[in-house]
Amino acid sequence: MAHRLVAQSFLRYPVSTILGNEGQIRVLRELSRHERGLSIRTLSNQTALTRQEVKDILATLVANGAVSMVRGGRVMLFRMGDHPIMRAVRELFATEERIYTEVMDCLRACMSAHQGVLAAWVYGSAARGQGRSGNDINVIIVVADADVEAIAGDVRHILAESSHRLPCAPSLVALGASDVIRLSAGDPWWSDLVKDAVPLKGDRPEIYARRLRQAQPSPKAKTFGEALNEIGFVPLTPPRRITLRRMGRARRLTRWRKPEEQN
Secondary structure (H helix, E strand, O other): OOOOOOOOOOOOOHHHHHOOOHHHHHHHHHHHOOOOOEOHHHHHHHHOOOHHHHHHHHHHHHHOOOEEEEEEOOEEEEEEOOOOOHHHHHHHHHHHHHHHHHHHHHHHHHHHOOOOOOEEEEEOHHHHOOOOOOOOEEEEEEEOHHHHHHHHHHHHHHHHHOHHHOOOOEEEEEEEHHHHHHHOOOOHHHHHHHHHOEEEEOOOHHHHHHHHHHHOOOOOOOOHHHHHHHOOOEEOOOOOEEEEEEOOEEEEEEOEEOOHHHO
């Protein structure tokens, strides 16, 4: 038979109350980043919690001294409180941020280690901040079309050598430049990538794709005759001309016909 969890003494174990659930941790983490304090509205936006949830959490934290209130004009602001344990809580969040920064720096170093990587991004749950323990870190690299397989193998080897610095093994996807141009033309997968991507090398995906499209040579405009030649029409022999009149101006055109084998 399961036993009901009994609350521990706040005097003896304040961390159990202050960091009692994920909502409280989210609010305290955000407050630790802003010394001047944040409003309920801002905390709601930054923590993906409703305003009522933020109000209820703040009520608990203020009552326990983990959070204090300050007046900010017409708005009440909240900041980290003066309870003795809060210094250690701040250090805990700072360590958490440092570990994340080190992981991203490691990935950037791996991408920069190979000159053939033209651009690279983290995408998926890791980029959205929703990855769970054990989830892969999804990484996309862009390389020259002719070198996709070779460079992808090299980068996987580089990542494997740095695996001791990463919390889990990255999952690598390699795209050629032509793939980027094709996918960025309206593929839903690319739209999701643009929304969540964290750059590791080069520009953001939407900017990189735009630069690739702009770098493509513009197709030469075809004359009317060239277009007809391309689809198999040839001029009549001897050429006969017709006259088109529009808005008082005459323009002479050659009549065309299909080759006999296409009739």
